[in-house]
Amino acid sequence: MKLVYADNNATTQIDSIVLDEMLPFLKEYYGNPSSMYGLAEKSGTKIKEARQRVAALINASEDEIIFTSCGTESNNTAVHAALEKQPEKKHIITTRVEHPAIKSLCERLARNGYRVTFVPVDKKGNLDTQLLFKSITKDTAIVSVMWANNETGVLFPVQEIAEDVRKKGIVFHTDAVQAVGKIPVDVKSAGVDMLTLSGHKIHAPKGVAALYVRKGLPFASYLIGGHQERGRRGGTENVASIVALGKACQLAGSRLEVMNTKIRAMRDRLENELLEKIPNSAINGNRENRVPSTTNVGFNSIEGEAILLMLDQLGICASSGSACTSGSLEPSHVLRAMNVPFTSAHGSVRFSFSTYNEEKEVDYIVEKLPPIIARLRELSPFWKQ
Amino acid sequence: MWEYTDKVKEHFLNPRNVGVIEDADGVGEVGSLACGDALTLYFKLDDQGRIKDAKFQTFGCASAIASSSALTEMIKGLTLEEAQKITNDDIAKFLGGLPKEKMHCSVMGFDALKHAVANYRGEKVKEKEGTIVCECFDVTDLEITRAVKENNLKAIEDVTNYTKAGGGCSKCHGKIQELIDEAWHHKKPKVKSNKKLTNVQKIKLIEETLEKVIRPSLKRDHGNIELVDVDGDLVSVKLHGSCAFCSKSPITLKNFVESKLKEYVSHDILVEEVKE
Numbered sequence: 001m002k003l004v005y006a007d008n009n010a011t012t013q014i015d016s017i018v019l020d021e022m023l024p025f026l027k028e029y030y031g032n033p034s035s036m037y038g039l040a041e042k043s044g045t046k047i048k049e050a051r052q053r054v055a056a057l058i059n060a061s062e063d064e065i066i067f068t069s070c071g072t073e074s075n076n077t078a079v080h081a082a083l084e085k086q087p088e089k090k091h092i093i094t095t096r097v098e099h100p101a102i103k104s105l106c107e108r109l110a111r112n113g114y115r116v117t118f119v120p121v122d123k124k125g126n127l128d129t130q131l132l133f134k135s136i137t138k139d140t141a142i143v144s145v146m147w148a149n150n151e152t153g154v155l156f157p158v159q160e161i162a163e164d165v166r167k168k169g170i171v172f173h174t175d176a177v178q179a180v181g182k183i184p185v186d187v188k189s190a191g192v193d194m195l196t197l198s199g200h201k202i203h204a205p206k207g208v209a210a211l212y213v214r215k216g217l218p219f220a221s222y223l224i225g226g227h228q229e230r231g232r233r234g235g236t237e238n239v240a241s242i243v244a245l246g247k248a249c250q251l252a253g254s255r256l257e258v259m260n261t262k263i264r265a266m267r268d269r270l271e272n273e274l275l276e277k278i279p280n281s282a283i284n285g286n287r288e289n290r291v292p293s294t295t296n297v298g299f300n301s302i303e304g305e306a307i308l309l310m311l312d313q314l315g316i317c318a319s320s321g322s323a324c325t326s327g328s329l330e331p332s333h334v335l336r337a338m339n340v341p342f343t344s345a346h347g348s349v350r351f352s353f354s355t356y357n358e359e360k361e362v363d364y365i366v367e368k369l370p371p372i373i374a375r376l377r378e379l380s381p382f383w384k385q
Numbered sequence: 386m387w388e389y390t391d392k393v394k395e396h397f398l399n400p401r402n403v404g405v406i407e408d409a410d411g412v413g414e415v416g417s418l419a420c421g422d423a424l425t426l427y428f429k430l431d432d433q434g435r436i437k438d439a440k441f442q443t444f445g446c447a448s449a450i451a452s453s454s455a456l457t458e459m460i461k462g463l464t465l466e467e468a469q470k471i472t473n474d475d476i477a478k479f480l481g482g483l484p485k486e487k488m489h490c491s492v493m494g495f496d497a498l499k500h501a502v503a504n505y506r507g508e509k510v511k512e513k514e515g516t517i518v519c520e521c522f523d524v525t526d527l528e529i530t531r532a533v534k535e536n537n538l539k540a541i542e543d544v545t546n547y548t549k550a551g552g553g554c555s556k557c558h559g560k561i562q563e564l565i566d567e568a569w570h571h572k573k574p575k576v577k578s579n580k581k582l583t584n585v586q587k588i589k590l591i592e593e594t595l596e597k598v599i600r601p602s603l604k605r606d607h608g609n610i611e612l613v614d615v616d617g618d619l620v621s622v623k624l625h626g627s628c629a630f631c632s633k634s635p636i637t638l639k640n641f642v643e644s645k646l647k648e649y650v651s652h653d654i655l656v657e658e659v660k661e
Binding site for chain 1 (some may be wrong): 387394397398400403414418419421422423424425442443444445446447449450521552553
């Protein structure tokens with residue numbers, strides 16, 4: 001078996017169609033889109049097309065899309081724009097399970113004079129939306145809630161939250177990096193003010209992302225410079241990658257159905273077979289309400305890094321919420337927020353699929369993982385049969 | 386991805402001496418589930434008092450398993466006195482080195498051996514002697530000081546790599562820094578007390594902190610600082626030398642001068658710069 005790549009929430013391979021689309025802009029069409037000659041015009045035209053494609057995937061209009069360098073930049077930009085445009089407001093609401101691109105930013109802001117409410121989740125990773133609504137005050141500048149969690153795949157009720165938050169005149173941002181390309185995302189029906197999406201999670205290269213900013217929303221740029229992106233994000237356009245993002249969004253739209261049927265069935269089969277074959281294992285997260293491609297399985301009494309290295313020996317790529325894989329010494333803040341006990345938080349493994357994955361890869365994982373778990377449990381002083 | 390040596394990988398994939406010795410002479414248990422790694426070490430002595438068998442069970446990452454495996458190999462055939470001379474550094478060396486973030490795994494092996502020997506001798510290891518500094522990982526000041534001295538640690542990050550202390554909420558970083566400073570005999574002004582300071586005491590403490598903590602640092606960059614006035618919690622200072630012209634001086638003032646005064650004098654201190 002060649003490499004089984006089941007870590008698509010971390011990053012994805014570049015689709016060959018995407019690569020073909022972007023390559024000319026790394027070769028012959030190297031013009032700066034701001035320049036005044038035919039060579040540059042080609043870049044400009046293609047960026048416009050990419051913008052339309054990104055907009056189409058999320059039902060936005062093209063002038064609501066700002067290209068950025070990564071999901072982290074989009075998230076930082078969204079929060080800063082809301083704060084800068086409402087300098088009198090000093091309160092931020094977010095969740096305890098956000099990606100570090102929001103979590104660490106909010107922790108920094110909390111040290112710099114802002115008040116931040118981190119809304120908790122329950123055991124299955126569902127957000128306490130009532131508490132979120134209760135936390136809203138006149139001083140709240142922005143509410144930022146992720147659409148889908150990167151570790152568990154659990155979905156948050158973005159539409160319900162956005163409706164309530166915006167009714168109160170507060171800016172609503174969602175980090176949809178793990179939702180776009182996996183489930184239908186519609187900014188209009190969801191009613192969000194700002195939305196982050198990232199290229200490398202949907203088979204575009206690393207280093208390109210977008211921020212949707214609803215028309216009419218007061219906005220301040222974060223990277224200050226030239227007139228690019230209609231003055232909303234300085235810096236010469238990463239033309240080739242923007243072109244790639246556009247193509248990737250177009251493909252992602254056409255693959256949503258496969259995601260929701262074939263990939264969902266594969267993920268469910270993987271979970272069911274692992275739970276059946278491996279005692280003392282459990283799924284982390286609400287199984288009824290997740291993106292179709294992600295599973296997070298906890299195995300008692302063993303440690304995730306050891307599992308990953310043994311999987312790697314067999315060519316299987318996955319990830320873990322274990323402390324040892326992060327270098328932070330603490331197990332995943334997401335699993336801890338869900339009150340997953342230490343015994344299985346340290347021994348959690350995430351498998352995340354893309355439309356590239358195949359049934360036989362599920363078979364391979366189901367064959368190889370149980371002996372690894374058994375072997376590590378033999379080594380563990382905590383394992384009691 | 387950690388960069389493990391081939392020897393670490395080999396001992397992880399094929400650990401030696403896994404298991405339990407039912408009639409062990411000494412058993413040492415260290416670590417916990419919450420900490421993310423734990424090790425139980427067993428040994429059995431022969432008639433001459435040498436370790437004839439050693440076994441282990443480990444919950445933890447690759448380097449924890451490899452360190453345990455290495456330790457059992459290293460102590461076989463040794464007397465307890467000889468075995469006790471093995472340090473965490475020896476374990477790391479046996480494995481061709483460990484990533485620095487993983488040094489605590491070798492420390493765990495060292496601790497387990499200490500506990501097992503104490504268990505054999507019927508002694509109690511007073512492991513938690515001292516005061517808990519890191520509440521997240523239950524590490525005491527004595528443990529930190531020992532790790533600092535034995536491994537020549539100079540930074541908080543190193544202490545975390547070796548003991549885990551400070552790897553959680555980071556609330557104890559100030560205290561760890563003090564322990565590092567104490568271990569290397571850096572002179573520090575007396576730590577602030579919780580009592581409310583009189584104005585005279587406050588000004589003296591500000592002067593002392595400027596002299597012992599802040600000036601030495603600024604002087605290294607050919608700068609200096611002068612105390613102009615203290616009005617309640619507002620401290621006015623004048624920067625001299627290169628600091629006076631440095632474009633980063635507002636940052637120095639907030640991130641260094643003010644934070645040090647907050648740390649040593651009072652949390653409410655604010656610093657402002659007085660220009661010529």
